[in-house]
Amino acid sequence: MTDNETKAEAGAGLIQYSTENVVPFGPVHPALKEPEYFKLYLRGEKIVDVIPRIGYVHRGLEKAAEQRRWSQNTYLFERTCGICSFIHSLCYVQAVEGLTPYEVPRRALYIRLIVAELERIHSHLLWVGLLGHWAGFDTLFMWVWRDREIVLDLVEAIAGNRVHKSLVTITGVKKDIPEGMKSRIVERIKYLADRARFYKHIVDTESTLLARTRKVGNLKAETAQRLCAVGPLIRSTGIPRDVRADDPYAAYGEVPLDVVTRSEGDVHSLLQLRLDEIVASVKAIDYALEHMPGGPIRLKIPPAIPAGEYATHCEAPRGEIFYFARSSGGVSPDRVKVRTPTMANLPTAIELLKGLTMADVPVVLTAIDPCFGCMDRMSFVNLDSQKQWTWSGEELRQYGIRKYFPERKI
């Protein structure tokens, strides 16, 4: 950020903050594990305005999907996110299964639920630790991340990999949970539930952490709804919106599930909510393991997917993810569209930041559990005229040709 740019913006009449200090938050910043740029206008310590600039990790996943086979894309979309990888591949697979006439075996649905819930525990623990780190409480970070190893080990035992599970496949899962593993899973996740209760005790009683999180970023239910917040963020305002309960997928319709809500809408309630959700997930996994039906775990299907369009959604640890798939009957998709929860939650976070102080930025910005790698898409804002627009696929293609092959006629 140079002074000239600031002056140019001020001169354009859009932003008139001549006395404010412009502090860049990112794209490379210790609080952000992924590159994203937030231009903070500060008056003293107080935040007057925040302008996000997204797109630093745009990787062209959706375009890449069109050049691969349906089954290969399972692994591609798993890499949308490095944390909630399973739920992305699951949601993609559900979109593809919606185009096919096959019925997924029930045992596979249960295994999907178990791994998805393990992933939720892993993601929530990761976030609690990171919040501790961002609030300057490194001890919490170290403790929580040590416990997170337990769930990663469990996932490795089930799927063979710690992070990118590569477990789900179209019409099923690739690996079964053997009978002998069940008792070990139950024992370990019960321990995790105990730890989650212990951490809840810490976040409820540790006075410095309370001072940093309680009444910080008060989100109202109306604001959350107006800005289309999803996941824990909207549940923290008291609205029980959860795809797992509202529109059950996998085996969620058959497994009793507690939808945890809070009413305060601050960062502290998000902490409590996520720790409670860990306990709820443990209960769901326990039930699912006990009531898991027998039978096959996958079907053999031909590589071509019938023509059609299908949209589906899942509840990722961060909120609702949305997948749309269109097929023309070939072995590759025509189009796959992804909407990730960070994209939905970012406007809320920006709204919350205004009026808070610099010290709140890492805590509030990360309270939405941002995953910028999942989010980055093409959209444009002209700061001069405040006009916003997005490019269609065709426009994007033409831009690419213009940029890389300027001599070629379109």
Added chain:
Amino acid sequence: MLSEVVEALVFPGFLFTLGLGFLFEWIERKIGAHMQGRIGPLVTGPHGILQPIADFLKLLYKEEIVPTFGDVTIYKIGPVLYFLAPILGMLFVPVMGTRAVATFDLDVLFVIFLLAFSALMVVILSFASESSYTIVASGRLVLQYVSYEIPLVIAVITAAVFSGALSLAGVVQTQSNVWNVVYMPFSFIVYIVALMAELEKPPFDIPSAKTEIVAGWLTEFSGRSLAFLKLTKEVSLIFGGGLAVALFLGGPLGPVPADPLLASVAYTVYFLAKLLAVGLLIFILRTAMARLMIAQVADLFWKILTPLALAQLAFVILLRGV
């Protein structure tokens, strides 16, 4: 004359202080690591005890990048002045007996000045490097400074008032029977908390909060300057801790043998043991807390600790009057 030069440069002066600084940094890192379920430094020296020295030497070798904007003269001279303050201050802290290396009748005031001087140097250094992060950090530094300085000075003055002396040697001598901390526990608490704020230990690491403003006022420093700034932070802990020992914990006093040489050794051991106790207290507190916000720090010091320190001062004045 020669012995005084040796005292000032080697023991218990310059080199001794540096060595203690490195040692305490290692203790801090080890304790923090073990409390957090980690191992901590392990490779350099037995149990990694030489790691702080290795880190210091590594930084000395690194390239120093000087910002073209900002005040380059102050940027270059500042770290040296900042480094001198606690080194000089340590000469006034009694280690081997009731007498320190340097001493005069009003040295408590001079020590208070040195504490303030360190804080001022940090603000100046922060302004001199002039980036958006250091400017935010400067604001935080000044706010934090006006928060902790007054209770800190009141706590120091309470000890001086009780002893009826404005020299550290005098304050130490009056504690030969009962330590000051018995009469003024709140002053001791206020002093420790204010010291943590001065040293920017969590929960007061606000001016150098890495997840908010990168490295705070340290952001633009590299190479040698950074090495010395980091070392100064460690030495400041020794200076501040040594001051706490002298003011509240009876300095190096304790039962000693008659032989003067053995007595000096015993005094040094007592001093180190008490300093270690103060250090452990600070290290454990810092590991167990999250970072506060700057407004909350002002609240804590102005609404709770300053009245507490004043009440303790009033109590001590009454106690002496009776």
